[in-house]
């Protein structure tokens with residue numbers, strides 16, 4: 313481990329006093345490694361039965377487990393199947409405190425690379441909406457990859473600043489996570505680069521950024537909504553002080569006090585006074601209801617979390633205006649979506665208005681005006697996607713079909729107006745139009761379930777050499793008997809969901825005993 317900065321040690325000694333020796337000792341303890349089971353793909357007990365690693369539960373996180381530090385969870389086919397996310401144990405706490413329910417509209421404002429986004433998505437169970445955002449374009453790429461690997465189908469991925477997002481989505485979300493950029497002191501034991509990047513001015517620098525981000529996040533929360541602000545740092549300037557200053561400016565918010573549990577320690581409003589040289593009043597004392605996760609008090613790294621509730625929304629003129637913003641362009645999109653939906657349903661002989669896709673109903677003829685080569689219009693694109701879905705999927709898919717250039721997305725029903733925003737994914741990326749063909753995406757495969765959604769699959773078992781060969785991108789020889797088909801009359805040739813122990817890894821195209829590999833080059837096993 314890199315040497316701890318002297319200034320940091322002196323400051324922690326001054327803050328922690330009697331506890332300081334135990335805190336210092338924790339740096340001699342072994343690092344901890346955690347994984348969290350992806351509830352979108354499987355039940356936690358199902359994973360416990362098939363886990364390749366010894367598991368020991370993390371007290372505060374559903375589906376979270378410690379695994380020995382010697383294990384390499386990123387080097388197992390189950391990782392490529394998105395069955396778990398490798399995550400530092402304390403980092404699993406903020407989302408647990410967010411209390412996400414299926415159907416909620418949730419914003420993860422500082423989301424990359426997406427650990428907490430995958431946790432939120434599992435709690436949504438595919439229902440409601442997840443808007444996940446990061447302001448760094450490079451980090452958004454990693455976020456997109458994780459959204460797709462974990463089979464999240466109801467997310468929109470944005471690359472925006474909170475300043476631009478807040479006026480676009482005022483009072484829109486039930487739950488918001490602000491996992492703020494921070495000086496990272498809580499990760500010093502785990503990550504040397506955090507130590508190297510730190511100096512005594514880091515907390516102050518980050519604090520300015522954090523209060524700006526939190527203020528904008530708050531504007532996007534519904535009355536009665538819940539916001540969790542979290543960091544992985546110890547400095548009071550970035551934690552209690554941010555919350556206290558926020559409460560003073562925004563009387564419509566309160567701290568939801570977190571009861572003592574799992575070895576979490578209360579927030580330290582007395583440290584605000586120490587750092588600022590001021591006195592504690594009633595409001596400052598409510599900051600005691602926030603939590604600190606200390607490496608000398610529980611098995612995990614250092615974290616801070618505050619749960620805030622928006623108690624009122626319409627008492628101040630500023631928020632009154634927010635709640636009456638017209639939604640003109642959203643309605644325009646919705647209208648064009650429903651026009652497209654109707655057109656497809658007419659062609660497919662369906663008039664029940666439901667956005668279901670199933671094999672039998674959607675095999676109508678090519679729509680009049682659809683081009684033979686090159687996709688001329690959004691409705692052609694929708695037709696090609698729906699024809700593919702009708703023939704090659706068993707899935708019931710919901711959402712509005714959106715076309716951006718040749719890319720086809722299913723956008724969640726509750727999607728807000730995204731006009732003018734930098735959008736990395738307006739919804740579930742389901743495939744690409746190639747002339748008059750639809751090519752399914754890897755993200756589509758990862759969001760599917762073998763038994764209910766696929767018409768054709770191949771199931772390998774862990775340890776079979778074909779699994780790694782598939783992940784390396786090789787063409788495989790596969791006999792027709794190994795194909796699972798949902799109907800006996802279904803032809804063998806075609807797209808095939810390639811699975812390990814029943815969980816999708818990606819697509820292959822089977823023909824005459826050969827499986828053409830469709831595993832994306834950028835994702836391959838190396």
Ligand SMILES: C[S@@+](CC[C@H](N)C(=O)[O-])C[C@H]1O[C@@H](n2cnc3c(N)ncnc32)[C@H](O)[C@@H]1O
Pocket residue numbers: 421422423424425426427428429445446447448451472473474491492493494525
């Ligand atoms: C602590 S990390 C987030 C980790 C993430 N929540 C996870 O669980 O994987 C903070 C993130 O905030 C992003 N960030 C920094 N400034 C931001 C801003 N003004 N708006 C949005 N995101 C920002 C950084 O790029 C970084 O990815």
